Amino acid sequence: MTEPATTVTAGMVVIGNEILSGRTQDLNVAFVGTELNELGIQLLEVRIVPDIKEEIVAAVNSLRTKFDYVFTTGGIGPTHDDITAESIAAAFGKEAVYHPTSYAILEATMKRRNIEFTEARKRMALVPEGGEVIENDLGVAPGFVMENVYVMAGVPQVAKSMFKAAAPHLRRGQTKRSRSIATHLPEGTIAAGLEAIQKNYPDADIGSYPFYNTPGGHGTTLVVRSFHEEDLVGAGDGILKMIADLNGEALSDERS
Amino acid sequence: MTEPATTVTAGMVVIGNEILSGRTQDLNVAFVGTELNELGIQLLEVRIVPDIKEEIVAAVNSLRTKFDYVFTTGGIGPTHDDITAESIAAAFGKEAVYHPTSYAILEATMKRRNIEFTEARKRMALVPEGGEVIENDLGVAPGFVMENVYVMAGVPQVAKSMFKAAAPHLRRGQTKRSRSIATHLPEGTIAAGLEAIQKNYPDADIGSYPFYNTPGGHGTTLVVRSFHEEDLVGAGDGILKMIADLNGEALSDERS
Structure with a gap:
């Protein structure tokens, strides 16, 4: 940390x-x-x-x-x-x-x-x-x-x-990068798996943001933010695996 | 006050x-x-x-x-x-x-x-x-x-x-009502007159908000907010008179 x-x-x-x-x-x-x-x-x-x-x-x-x-x-x-x-x-x-x-x-x-x-x-x-x-x-x-x-x-x-x-x-610092993965799975379904991923990547901020009534319907966007590339890769890939294990689908996987 | x-x-x-x-x-x-x-x-x-x-x-x-x-x-x-x-x-x-x-x-x-x-x-x-x-x-x-x-x-x-x-x-209080008057006059032109009006109505909050590049062009919206109806009438009418004295025009005069 x-x-x-x-x-x-x-x-x-x-x-x-x-x-x-x-x-x-x-x-x-x-x-x-x-x-x-x-x-x-x-x-x-x-x-x-x-x-x-x-x-x-x-x-x-x-x-x-x-x-x-x-x-x-x-x-x-x-x-x-x-x-x-x-x-x-x-x-x-x-x-x-x-x-x-x-x-x-x-x-x-x-x-x-x-x-x-x-x-x-x-x-x-x-x-x-x-x-x-x-x-x-x-x-x-x-x-x-x-x-x-x-x-x-x-x-x-x-x-x-x-x-x-x-x-x-301005004095620049290290930039936190983010990886956002959206799924139709609701927050309550992914919560336990997501918490386990957060524990494995304590330096990352992992957030969960539900969306409703959008053109894509209902679902959750999971966002990993970190200074470290390995967190974006590791936690992000962990999220993709979790979604697949829950028989869900990753609707998008974006970097910014 | x-x-x-x-x-x-x-x-x-x-x-x-x-x-x-x-x-x-x-x-x-x-x-x-x-x-x-x-x-x-x-x-x-x-x-x-x-x-x-x-x-x-x-x-x-x-x-x-x-x-x-x-x-x-x-x-x-x-x-x-x-x-x-x-x-x-x-x-x-x-x-x-x-x-x-x-x-x-x-x-x-x-x-x-x-x-x-x-x-x-x-x-x-x-x-x-x-x-x-x-x-x-x-x-x-x-x-x-x-x-x-x-x-x-x-x-x-x-x-x-x-x-x-x-x-x-929730326990309700007295509601602050507002009166909004828009003009094409720029803020710097109305500032002195507006400050005089504020001094005459110390219980009112009188705000000045410039607008740019809107469908109505450039200008300023002047907003009087107060608990007291007499402030909305007095300060608002004072603003209308000021705009006229400056050879400006009131584009709108709205209550909420």
């Missing part, structure tokens, strides 16, 4: 009343989780908090000491409810100040678009003292990084652009 | 490696948030944690003392990675035991479907000592409630059925 030396971990803070009220379906957790996984960084906890400074500070401070990186989404626009920059600054005991790079980018963008560079828009240049901007290819409102905390927009297409800009700067 | 006496609050714990790895898009937060809002219960924090007992215990214990209710999704099936029942039991310092109602429902279901009632399937009857089952109209694997913690399945259609069964037992 020893983790390799190259384990890199992350937490995430999703900031926004609109996610908690159900008004907006969050899409950033799945995106960030997937991208981090590709970089060999394991997303191990997410907190979704309202637009309340004390709650943001508490969540960020809890996760930034627990994990190598923290990613936040939401609350970096120009309106009064965008309080992420000042909250992150408060989490580090700093002030939020205009960052010259961010300010210059915003000023140029507004000029180009013939839009007034209002005090509200200047708020988007606020970065905690000591923070650095994360530029993005959309040309507006850079995110920023403060020590190990990466601050991104809530709008998914903007968050993606910011993540893409930040990714090359 | 005084909250009415009927404020009822909730937290939520989403349990599952598959959400954190990005393999599965969570849909339960939006659903639970929306349903709770209808009941006058405010969802104020969500934590997404992996299938690790200590992490589940820590999240549940943190939220169950902080809020009136906690709702969990995920990890109540028959396989080895379904550790929610034993984790909730541990959070309360109890053992997980077979609940007679749950056991009887499962036994009858398996008999009806001519499926063996394996040891693994019996795991789905595990409930912390002192807990009660939440029956559901799908006929299998009841959720359960332990004091103020409601434990539901991860599969959205099953979680919905369980929530529906639990809802009549």
